[in-house]
Every structure is written in structure tokens, then in C-alpha cells.
Amino acid sequence: MIDHAARAKTFVEDEVRLHWHDKAVWFVRQKRDLARAVLPEWEELRTLASQIKAHTLSRLADYLEEFEKKALAAGAQVHWARDADEHNLIVHGLLQARGVTRLVKSKSMLTEDCGLNPYLEARGIEVVDTDLGERIVQFRHEPPSHIVMPAIHLRKEEIGVLFHERLGTPVGLADPRALTEAARQHLRAKFLGAQAGLTGVNFAIASTGGVVVCTNEGNADLGTALPPLHIACMGVEKLVPGPRELGVFLRLLARSATGQAITTYTSHYHGPRPGAELHIVIVDHGRSGILARKEFRRALQCIRCGACLNTCPVYRHSGGHSYGVAVAGPIGSVLAPHLDAKKNAGLPFASTLCGSCTDVCPVRIDLHHQLLLWRGELAARGLVPLGKRFVSRVGRWVLLRTWAYRLFGKLARIFAPLLPRSGWTRQRELPPMPRESFRAQWRNRAGPR
Amino acid sequence: MPARDDILRALRAAEVPPLPRPDLSAVAGIRYDDLRERFAKSVVEAGGRCAVVLQGSVASALLQIPEYAAATKIASLVPGIGNLDLTAVKDPHELAEVDFCVLPAELGVAENGACWITDHGRANRAVCFLAQHLAIVVQASSLVHNLHEAYARLELPARGFSMWLSGPSKTADIEQSLVIGAHGARSCTVLVTS
Numbered sequence: 001m002i003d004h005a006a007r008a009k010t011f012v013e014d015e016v017r018l019h020w021h022d023k024a025v026w027f028v029r030q031k032r033d034l035a036r037a038v039l040p041e042w043e044e045l046r047t048l049a050s051q052i053k054a055h056t057l058s059r060l061a062d063y064l065e066e067f068e069k070k071a072l073a074a075g076a077q078v079h080w081a082r083d084a085d086e087h088n089l090i091v092h093g094l095l096q097a098r099g100v101t102r103l104v105k106s107k108s109m110l111t112e113d114c115g116l117n118p119y120l121e122a123r124g125i126e127v128v129d130t131d132l133g134e135r136i137v138q139f140r141h142e143p144p145s146h147i148v149m150p151a152i153h154l155r156k157e158e159i160g161v162l163f164h165e166r167l168g169t170p171v172g173l174a175d176p177r178a179l180t181e182a183a184r185q186h187l188r189a190k191f192l193g194a195q196a197g198l199t200g201v202n203f204a205i206a207s208t209g210g211v212v213v214c215t216n217e218g219n220a221d222l223g224t225a226l227p228p229l230h231i232a233c234m235g236v237e238k239l240v241p242g243p244r245e246l247g248v249f250l251r252l253l254a255r256s257a258t259g260q261a262i263t264t265y266t267s268h269y270h271g272p273r274p275g276a277e278l279h280i281v282i283v284d285h286g287r288s289g290i291l292a293r294k295e296f297r298r299a300l301q302c303i304r305c306g307a308c309l310n311t312c313p314v315y316r317h318s319g320g321h322s323y324g325v326a327v328a329g330p331i332g333s334v335l336a337p338h339l340d341a342k343k344n345a346g347l348p349f350a351s352t353l354c355g356s357c358t359d360v361c362p363v364r365i366d367l368h369h370q371l372l373l374w375r376g377e378l379a380a381r382g383l384v385p386l387g388k389r390f391v392s393r394v395g396r397w398v399l400l401r402t403w404a405y406r407l408f409g410k411l412a413r414i415f416a417p418l419l420p421r422s423g424w425t426r427q428r429e430l431p432p433m434p435r436e437s438f439r440a441q442w443r444n445r446a447g448p449r
Numbered sequence: 450m451p452a453r454d455d456i457l458r459a460l461r462a463a464e465v466p467p468l469p470r471p472d473l474s475a476v477a478g479i480r481y482d483d484l485r486e487r488f489a490k491s492v493v494e495a496g497g498r499c500a501v502v503l504q505g506s507v508a509s510a511l512l513q514i515p516e517y518a519a520a521t522k523i524a525s526l527v528p529g530i531g532n533l534d535l536t537a538v539k540d541p542h543e544l545a546e547v548d549f550c551v552l553p554a555e556l557g558v559a560e561n562g563a564c565w566i567t568d569h570g571r572a573n574r575a576v577c578f579l580a581q582h583l584a585i586v587v588q589a590s591s592l593v594h595n596l597h598e599a600y601a602r603l604e605l606p607a608r609g610f611s612m613w614l615s616g617p618s619k620t621a622d623i624e625q626s627l628v629i630g631a632h633g634a635r636s637c638t639v640l641v642t643s
């Protein structure tokens with residue numbers, strides 16, 4: 001089982017880095033707040049977006065059929081994959097049949113989830129992640145720590161050292177501009193030499209058969225405009241009914257993600273360019289299972305904006321790698337147990353249940369509620385560690401009895417400061433304990449009632 | 450059973466109760482008093498530059514752009530400009546050395562500074578991304594307030610490529626510092642013509 005607190009240990013021990021990370025991520029949340037503040041219709045948009053997704057999910061199979069029909073008519077080819085293995089097999093098959101050994105890739109959490117890169121690399125294909133942040137973590141042989149900002153956990157000096165080793169930049173160079181320029185030159189050559197480009201999909205338009213990809217760097221566009229083969233991989237839940245609905249999501253996505261009004265490039269692909277091929281791979285990989293679960297299906301509305309990560313106090317103070325799954329943060333903790341409840345049973349507990357994620361989510365997913373639901377379900381399925389179960393049992397017993405509650409309050413005021421600290425509390429100072437209980441303070445308070 | 454049917458069957462078996470499709474025709478979205486001013490501001494916020502061409506030609510306005518004046522290889526989808534014959538390009542890789550590219554836009558959106566660019570099914574859209582610098586030409590009468598209005602007006606091509614383009618290519622992947630010129634254009638100037 002993934003023990004989030006244990007995995008976060010090293011991250012939490014470096015206090016300077018921890019506070020820097022917290023601030024860097026919170027800064028993005030603040031930019032989102034500014035972008036939201038200038039749109040009077042923001043809350044209405046969130047409601048609309050949520051309703052559109054709920055509607056689409058309520059007849060997803062129909063929309064997928066419509067999408068497939070239109071995509072084929074536009075000249076694309078459509079493939080279906082039940083799970084990660086089928087997905088990887090299809091992608092590899094397409095590449096192998098065309099003798100591709102050099103692939104450029106733009107960001108796709110789906111392929112990350114499916115483990116596509118190692119799968120292809122093991123079969124002799126060079127896979128180059130072209131998003132700057134993704135290239136950085138790929139050089140380091142580690143997964144992205146954030147779904148929108150993959151290298152948010154790294155300092156520029158570390159990237160400088162890395163680029164010196166990998167790209168031959170001068171020793172000590174840590175200026176983001178100069179480092180980005182070095183990456184630009186390096187990746188230009190990769191784009192020009194690639195035999196195929198693979199992208200994720202932000203939205204798929206049912207009524208037109210188009211797929212939409214959003215980036216700021218332009219890497220998806222370069223990767224698909226040069227080589228003769230474009231593979232676009234999407235989860236079944238990426239559908240929107242039509243272009244007008246797409247407009248609603250585009251207004252929300254970048255504002256929620258980085259505080260921009262829109263991403264630099266929002267590319268609509270309808271079929272391949274002349275003389276090239278476009279293959280769309282539609283993947284289930286557990287999604288139909290989530291759809292079947294009434295209390296959890298809203299999680300499929302997610303547009304992967306990352307806002308719930310940026311606002312989450314636990315994410316900000318533990319870093320994305322502590323989650324041990326491709327998608328970190330609140331949405332990751334809600335989705336991961338569906339795929340493997342046993343392995344990911346710890347994740348729904350990596351939350352304070354403060355509800356901030358639910359407040360910022362542009363498609364109004366009830367994230368903190370789902371985290372709580374998971375806790376109950378995991379406990380009922382016996383997947384919660386004994387210690388945690390014991391503490392919850394005691395807690396429940398105490399909270400149901402007034403006398404026990406009072407007694408435990410008194411004991412806690414005396415003994416809590418003496419208890420050893422572990423898990424998240426390891427680096428924490430306890431506030432001084434009050435001498436009297438709240439009840440006593442209330443009874444003795446001065447002034448009129 | 451093939452994967453396709455299996456997936457569709459599983460999705461139908463989830464038996465999600467039908468929910469209505471929200472009516473978007475009533476959604477107006479934000480509107481601005483001065484469309485052109487707001488559009489220009491949004492372009493700047495997206496890292497671009499915006500100039501209004503009141504009199505004179507686009508060609509002379511382009512010469513005011515330092516990157517254009519310094520460019521040797523200029524591609525253009527606006528007729529009468531540039532020194533590269535895009536129709537003669539067989540392989541997009543030939544466009545790797547393009548210094549400047551001029552693109553016509555069908556719409557400009559005030560709320561975000563994005564311009565609607567389509568390739569009309571041509572093979573060489575790579576030039577939009579390979580060029581070191583960009584200029585976009587959009588008519589003042591083609592400015593709309595927001596994306597709702599834009600998509601209500603737009604006709605998505607049944608086949609081909611189209612995009613919203615706002616400002617130059619950028620990244621903030623290193624310590625959240627904004628750097629202009631990630632993989633695509635290093636600068637983007639929008640010319641609004643009347």
C-alpha cells in the first residue's frame with residue numbers, strides 16, 4: 001500500500017524546499033483567483049460546465065459513437081482500448097508498422113498512467129517528451145510531480161546541473177531564460193527528426209469528430225505538423241457534445257490551471273493533414289467502472305486543470321511524488337483507488353478534508369466528499385491499516401458518549417503534548433494546550449448573554 | 450467481443466440516468482464597452498503586441514515590426530506579402546529556417562486575445578509553429594467579446610486544422626518564471642485593420 005506520509009518524509013524534512021514549494025504552488029492558485037475575479041459569470045460557468053459533463057456522461061456511449069463516425073468522415077482512424085495493455089499494444093503496433101523509432105510526445109496523463117514510455121522504450125523506440133517540464137523530469141528518470149507543471153518540485157539550480165550534464169550548458173547556468181533556450185534548440189532537432197508525434201487530448205467534439213489539444217509551448221503542434229503520423233490518445237470521458245460546449249470549458253481550463261485567459265495554442269484537429277495519418281486511440285482503462293458507481297462518477301468530469309492540487313494544503317506540503325501515482329493531489333486520490341483499491345488505499349487519507357479542492361474545481365466535482373466516501377468504503381473492505389482502524393473505532397466510541405468525550409478532552413489537554421509525533425505531525429509544533437475545556441470557558445465567559 | 454463493443458456495452462451498462470443538455474443559447478458571457486481596447490489589452494497580457502492599422506497598408510505596418518524588418522525568410526498566408534512560395538513546399542521540414550510568418554485570422558476574441566487561424570486543409574501548417582516570429586492580421590469588424598460568441602459564429606472546418614492562437618509561445622516550467630519563446634514563435638504581433 002502507498003503510505004503517503006512515509007513517502008512524503010524526505011520532502012518534508014527539507015524545510016526550506018518545503019516552504020518554497022508551498023509558496024510556488026500557492027502562487028499559481030492566486031493567479032487563478034485573479035483570473036476568476038474579472039469574470040462576473042464565473043460561478044455560472046462552473047455550474048454549466050458541470051451540467052454539460054454530467055449530461056455527456058449520461059449518454060457517453062452515444063456521443064462516442066457519434067464522435068467516431070465524424071472522426072472517420074474527417075479522415076482519422078479510430079482505435080479502442082479496454083485497458084493500459086491494449087492501449088500500449090495499439091500505439092506500438094502503429095509505430096512498428098511504419099518503422100518508427102523516433103517519437104515526440106506532448107503531455108498526456110493517460111499515457112503516463114498506462115506506462116507507455118517504458119513500454120515503447122523497451123521495444124527500441126526513442127520517446128522524447130517535448131513539454132519542457134516533462135523533458136526535465138524525463139532526463140531525471142522520474143515521473144511528473146504535477147499534472148500541469150511537471151517539474152514544479154525542482155529548483156532552477158538543479159535544472160541547471162541537469163542541463164549541464166545532458167545538454168552541455170555552461171556550469172552554474174541557472175537562468176530560466178537561458179535554460180529554456182537550450183531546451184528549445186535541443187528539442188527543435190528532435191521535432192525535425194521525429195517520425196511520429198503523439199499527443200493527449202483535452203477535449204473531443206462529438207458533433208464534429210475533432211480533437212482539441214491545449215498547450216502554451218506549441219510542442220503538440222510542432223510534434224504533429226512535421227511527421228507523417230499523429231497519434232492522439234484519449235480517455236472515453238474527454239467528450240463534449242459540440243463546439244459551443246467546448247467554448248465553456250476553454251473559458252474555464254486555463255484560468256483554473258495557470259490564471260491565463262486561454263492557453264497560447266488551442267488546436268482543433270479534424271482529420272489528418274494532407275498526406276499524413278491521424279489515429280485516435282479511445283481508452284477505457286477503468287473509466288466505465290467509475291461511471292457505474294453513482295457516488296463516484298462525477299470524478300469523470302475532471303478536465304485536468306490542476307487547480308485542486310494547487311489549493312490543497314497536503315499536496316503543497318508533501319509534493320506530487322509522495323502520492324506514487326501519475327495524477328497526484330485530490331483528484332488523483334479520488335481516482336487511484338478505483339484502479340487498485342488495495343495499493344492506493346492510503347491516498348484518500350492524504351487530505352485534511354478542508355474542502356478547498358471542491359471550492360476551486362471548475363467542473364464542481366465533490367472532491368472532498370468523495371475522499372470521505374472512499375475512507376468509509378476502504379474501511380468496510382478491510383483495506384485500512386489496523387492502527388488507523390483502531391483509532392477510528394476509539395474515536396467513534398468516544399464521540400458517541402458525552403461523559404467519555406469530556407474525560408478524553410481533559411486527558412488530551414494533559415497528555416497530548418507528551419505523546420510522540422509521527423506521520424504528518426513529525427515536523428509540527430503543537431499549540432499550547434488550554435487549561436480549561438471550551439465548555440468551561442463558555443460557562444465562565446464574562447459579559448451578558 | 451471487440452474492444453469497441455465491449456467498452457460501449459460497459460458504458461451503457463453503467464445505466465446513468467439521462468440528464469438534459471444545458472441550453473447555451475441564453476449564455477451571453479462578459480461584454481466590453483470598447484472591444485478593440487480590451488482585445489489589445491488581452492493580447493499584451495498573453496505576451497504579444499497589438500497595433501491598430503488605421504490608415505496605410507498592412508505591408509507598411511509590418512515594416513514597423515523590428516523582427517519583420519530584420520527577417521530574411523518570410524512566409525505569409527496573407528496574399529501579396531512574404532518571399533516564400535508556400536504552395537511550392539513539398540515537405541514541411543523545408544520550412545525550418547523561416548524567420549517570420551504572417552497569418553490572417555478570421556476572428557479575434559477580446560476576453561483572451563486569441564485569434565482564430567485555420568489552415569484550410571493545406572499541408573504546410575508547420576510554418577505557424579516553426580517561424581521564429583509571427584504577425585497576425587485581423588479585421589476590427591471580426592472582433593468578438595468572448596468565446597461563447599466566437600463559437601456561435603464559427604463554422605468549424607469539417608476537415609483540416611484550426612486553432613486559437615494567443616501571443617507567442619511560452620513556458621513557466623522552470624520555477625514558475627515566465628519565459629517567452631518555448632518551442633514556437635518568440636514574438637507575436639497582432640495587427641488590427643479597419
Ligand code: SF4
Pocket residue numbers: 256301302303304305306307308309331357360361362363364365367
Ligand atoms: S478535479 Fe477539478 S480542480 Fe482537480 S484537476 Fe480535475 S477539474 Fe481541475
